[in-house]
Amino acid sequence: MGTTRTAWHVLLVALLSQRGSRRFEVRSEVPLSAEPLRADYLLLRKSAESSEPAGTLRRLWDLLPSEAIVEFKSIGRPYRRRNLDRLLSYLHLYFADNPERIEQRSDLCGVLLVPSRTRSLDADVAALGLEWDDLGDGYWRLRGAAFALVVAEIDPVAEAEDDDLLRLFGHGEARTREARRWLAQQLGAEEMAMEIQDLEGFDEVVRKLLATLPPEQVLAAYTPEQVLAAYTPEQVLAAYTPEQVLAAYAPEQRVAGLPPEQRVAGLPPEQRVAGLPPEQVLLALPDDALRALSDAYLETLSAETRAAIRARIGR
Incomplete structure (x- = not known):
């Protein structure tokens, strides 16, 4: 429905399908009208109820009627002004186009999944004249619209429910091997990798995976x-x-590569000449000191040292 799908959207539908309530079927990129508009997800309550508890967003499923339209705002593509209006428009269009399936408005609701509440979301809620009902642990209900609206903040929900996989979709970092293995499995599946590698947000997904690995494991994949x-x-x-x-x-x-003066800079004189033979120590003296040496003393030196000194002092 006009929104940009990211790699996180594909991964989230995998999470909802694998670990969501078995009472619901999860469909992705569902056309809601004759116009090219698509909601992120449509949740359809199954006719056969399941007693198996949900593994993620555990409190959400009991808040839903028979069908729910879900919009997900990721870290890379966060909530923007009027996104709530868009969700409401989806609900109205879907309700209008499916009278045989949805008999009354209470059979349909909207769900907004966000990493956390933002100023732009709060501003839209106020502009639409809606009111927040705090359901606790990151779940909210918005009152005042034609359809029921549920907002789930991923960050506090993941903490309250200790859902390490859900943390991947918010600002938090995964803490368990299970989350690391799950994300690696999704990226390792050929069909999944082909579907998301060219989507916006793929680099962010890879960074999330790398952040779950110890540095030595990351570096082991590369040469020095x-x-x-x-x-x-x-x-x-x-x-x-x-x-x-x-x-x-x-x-x-x-x-x-250092010039001689830099090599000895900072050393006291005795350290600069330490270990040198006496005649080489003489060559380290300034020219004025060499001129004070007598010719008789110079004759006691080796021919090579004597020639070097005479060349410097000119005699």
């Missing part, structure tokens, strides 16, 4: 060269102390 190639040298070095960086190199590698 691939990991480093993803960062600038400054970003790589920022993860280490100067001591850790230097410890990775041999002494000659640490000073390679």
Whole structure:
């Protein structure tokens, strides 16, 4: 119905189908009229009731009549102004086009799934003259519309019901191996992967999966060269102390490329010449000190050292 489907929409219908109430059939991308308008999901109560409890959005199902139109607003595509008007229009169109199935307005309701309430949603509720009824644990009923409206905030619902899979669809991070395995299974299914990999939000889904994995498992999929190639040298070095960086190199590698004055900068004189033979220590002296040496002393030095000193002092 004119909304943009994301990868999270596809994953959510998998969650609702697998772990939702067995009393309902979950359909996705349902045409509601002759016009090219589509709701995110349509929930149809089955004729045969099931005693099996729902595994996700556990309190929602008992709030629903025989049919419900569901709009889902994800992290990547959050609630925008007038989205509630759109949901109401879907309800009116569907009610008008299905008189044989829906005898009265109370047989149909709208459900809005959002990560959390926002200012834009609150503003639309006020503009439509609706009122909030707090049902607790992230569930709300909106009073004053022609059809019953239920709002479920994913973040508080997931916490109240400790639903780790539902956390994936909100701002929270999955905490259990079950959630990590479920998301990996969905992405690993060839049919699912082909359906969502080109949709808006797919990168966000992958980031969610990576966030559930320990860093060593993520890095194990890459060579060191691939990991480093993803960062600038400054970003790589920022993860280490100067001591850790230097410890990775041999002494000659640490000073390679530095001019002599930088190599010895900061060292006291005795450290600069430590370990040098006496004649090399002489060559480290300034020219004025070398000029003070007598010719007789210079004759005691090796020919190579003597030539180097005479070249510097000009005698």
